[in-house]
Amino acid sequence: MVRYILLPALVFLCWHPSFSQTIYSVRGIALGTETANPAYVSSLYSNPVGLLSVGHLEFTSSAVGSFDNGDAFGFGMVGVAYRFGENQVGALSYTPSQEFLLRFDNTAMRPEPAGAWHDPSALEFRDRFRIGFAHHLSDEVAVGISGRWIEEYLHTSRSGDQAAAGNPVSYRASLWSFNLGFDYNVNSSLKIGALIDNMLALREAYFPDHYRRFEYRPEKIVRLGGAYDLSEKLTVAAEVNSRFAAVLGYEWENVFSVSDFTVRQGIWLTTSSNPVEALSIGLGYFLNPVRFDAAYLLLLGARAPSNGILPGSFEPLSSLYWNAYATSQLAFSVTYAYHSGYEPLVKIEDVQFFSMVFPVNYRVHAMRPLGYARVRNTTDKTVSARLSFFVPKLMSSPTNTSQFYLNPHEIRDIPFTAEFNENILAVHNESFRDARIGVMDAEVNDYTDIEYKKVLILGRNFWNGDPLMLKYFVTPDEPRVKAFARKALYENIDFLESLSPERQPLEKARLVFNRLANLLSYYADEKTFTSLEEFDRVQYPSETLDLRGGDYDDLTVCYSALMNSLGFETAFVDVRYDSVDENGDNAHIYLLVDTKLPAYVWSSLTSNERKLVVRRNSTNRETLWIPIEPTLITKGFDAAWEQGALEYYHDVELMLGQLRGTVKIVDVY
Amino acid sequence: MKPRMYYAIVFLFLLAPLLHANMVTVVSIKGYAEVRRGMSEQWTTLRVGDVLKPEDTIRTGEDAEVTLKVGLSMFSLPAFAIIDVGDIRHLSRNDLLLKLAMEEIRGLPDSRPSTGNATPTVMHGSRRGSSSFPVTYSEVGIMRLEGARALFRHKYYETTILAVKSTLHRYGLRNPLAARRLVARAFERLGLVQQAIDEYLGCLSLDLSRAEKKEIQRNIRRLEKQL
Secondary structure, eight states: OHHHHHHHHHHHHHHSOOOOOOOOOHHHHHHSOOSSSOOSGGGGGSOGGGGGGOOSEEEEEEEEEESSOTTOOOOOEEEEEEEOSSSEEEEEEEOTTOOEEEEBOOTTOOOOOTTSOOOEEEEEEEEEEEEEEEEESSSSEEEEEEEEEEEEEEEESSBOOSTTBTSOEEEEEEEEEEEEEEEEEOSSSEEEEEEEEEEEEEEEEOOOGGGGGGSOOOOOEEEEEEEEESSSSEEEEEEEETTSOEEEEEEEETGGGOTTEEEEEEEEEOSSSSOEEEEEEEEEEEETTEEEEEEEEEEOSOOOOSSSBOGGGOOOOSOSSSSTTOOOEEEEEEEEEEOOSSOOSEEEEEEEESSOBOGGGGGGGGTSOOEEEEEEEOSSSOEEEEEEEEOTTTOSSOEEOOOEEEOTTOEEEEEEOOOOOGGGGGOOSOEEEEEEEEEEETTTTEEEEEEEEEEEEOOTTEEOSOHHHHGGGOOTTOHHHHHHHHHHHHTTHHHHHTSOTTTHHHHHHHHHHHHHHHHOEEOOOOOEEOSSOEEEEOOOHHHHHHHTEEOHHHHHHHHHHHHHHTTOOEEEEEEEOSSOOTTSOSEEEEEEEEEEEEGGGGGGTOSOGGGSEEEEOTTSOEEEEEEEOGGGGGGOHHHHHHHHHHHHIIIIIISOHHHHTSEEEEEOO | OOHHHHHHHHHHHHHHHHHTTTOEEEEEEESOEEEEOTTOSOOEEOOTTOEEOTTOEEEEOTTOEEEEEETTEEEEEOSSOEEEGGGSSOOOHHHHHHHHHHHHHHTSSOOOOSTTTTSOSBOTTTTSTTOOOOOBHHHHHHHHHHHHHHHHHTTOHHHHHHHHHHHHHHHOOSOTHHHHHHHHHHHHHTTOHHHHHHHHHHHHTSOOOHHHHHHHHHHHHHHHHHO
């Protein structure tokens, strides 16, 4: 129903005569700059990379009014953008009545003899068509290009042509101008963008030579911008350009706790004597699926009147949007995100993710739901459907749910899983990826509705502090790990063979640890900060061996993998403290290594029974486990064992950590 | 001096003993006693005035006796006993029951050898250093049981139970009846009647004399009346 009300409104905005004088992205006017974070169809008028924010199909219409120029005429436009594929969006806009009109003062004009050229009475520019295309080159980089066709009309009160002397006449010129934009997602919070305005201008028709100085001369401007999410609601944007001007702006979503209500402001700064060139403010409101935007631009300083221009004083325009004759303006736009030409059988109402994706345990998402989609049966009959989830490049094919049935008009939350491929382990930094969530009619296996939603993929080394996740960093099958562990034993094979079977496990643990100690050093952890949470960064065992060092979790993981590769089971002892230590940590992890020896032979390993932990291994046998504190790597095995035992006795026996939930023991292998 | 200052001094005076509540100090030693610090494998001579940490272990020789000051009270360790200093403390009933539940899960089914048969006769490293104790493996179990009895006498019933169960688990004893009766009595003192009955019932499965069996059954009947 909404579309039937709003489509006429879009057309009305487009055709309705308004007091316009220029056209631009309404969001861009309010925010000041859209170079780094453009969005919607209207990004055709700023950085075309923003077209990639379009979900499926999007219509927009806008109108701009000038307060200081009542004669200026309607500048409405209508635009449409369509997503061709996962990574491509194309767009087109049309401005049927758009003009940038300048009137000249002809009152002082001297009568000219026939055959002379007369001064112009009016100059009119029409930004008729724009066409744009945006493409994701990679998950972080996107490129967009847009072209526009501009018509120029020069009107004189009398012709200078001998054949039509004395009659008013108009001359027409036209040109194509192209913009090229880039966008780079540095991380989940920071984007940078670049735009070359009027990178290429191709003139196809000229005014007569006498009037060439009135032709539009688009200036090539290079813009560099950045946008940073200070919080989930607040984004700040900045731009510098080759005109030695800077623009600053912010966008504040859900402001005053009003959901879907956005406030934007911008300020234009120059190096001239009047440093603040303009101010802007704007509002946005999203009433699904329609977005309303408004912006007011206040140009400061003296402006040249667009009426009564003396032809001799006319300065050629280098920009239709930003020139000496541009005036303060009020802009509105209505944008409608149109998903398909018919009401889908089953519609996706909402998509939510339960968590971000940690590449290290990507396999769990094949079993454990990553999120859910709220789907609605729009029909009066029961339908069967499937939900699919897909992230290009990181998944080989969409992961489909099993078939489910929806009663007439039923709304239900359907959890979905994700089978990522190993490409996800190549993701080094956190990034938002476009995920496609589709619901399909199970009878015909055809999508009835598709939603695109950003999913946060963290870097391969990110760890959220959960010991259950840490075990996924333990990769005993890596050739580098296997080779290192085996070499430690082969180098001492004679010594090992001389030992009794009870002593061998302990001595193997000692040999591997001490070989590691000769290679590695311990250094305190560095936290990784993202906009969302604080994470630890954990090295995979082969990385620790290559880098020859790591913090406590790196060393714990590495030693665990080495022992696992030799067939020893290990377990993490995860301890949580009430207060933080000097490194700012309130948690610590150390290791237990299973000797596979029965509990009653403890005295063959040590005279202090508390140096060994008795617990069950995967075969359900009660065996002796050696507690190891890997941070004492440089002090050798005995010190690490003694310290590990002391910590275990303190944390588990004295403080009853397992009972109180401050200690968690997680079996690795 | 202002009244507020008086109150502060009085308060600090009252607080001072509490600050030492967890400190364990050796007050007197009769005979020969040793201490093992933390996770060390070395035993060293215990001396009067030594301050002990919870992770330390002490043991006494034959005819020896050590008196410890634990906070504000005294603790006496008799001859031929081993005790972990960390066991000289009270646990809440919940902590005890949870700990026992975990131990029970851990202890099923038991893989320990039959009483003393498969165990080494001499402790690894027990003759090192200055130790004068030629302690065998089975003797350690007996000494630990004696330490548990000391805990019981000083009303540390929770750690008595844990210490005895741990000793039974690690060392095995030729005749575990005395140990299990000690556990049952500690349960009784804590008011955990059902647990005490269960412990006595467990004793009935041991190889008992008629008199011992009779006494156990009498205790069970007595306790059942309290349920």
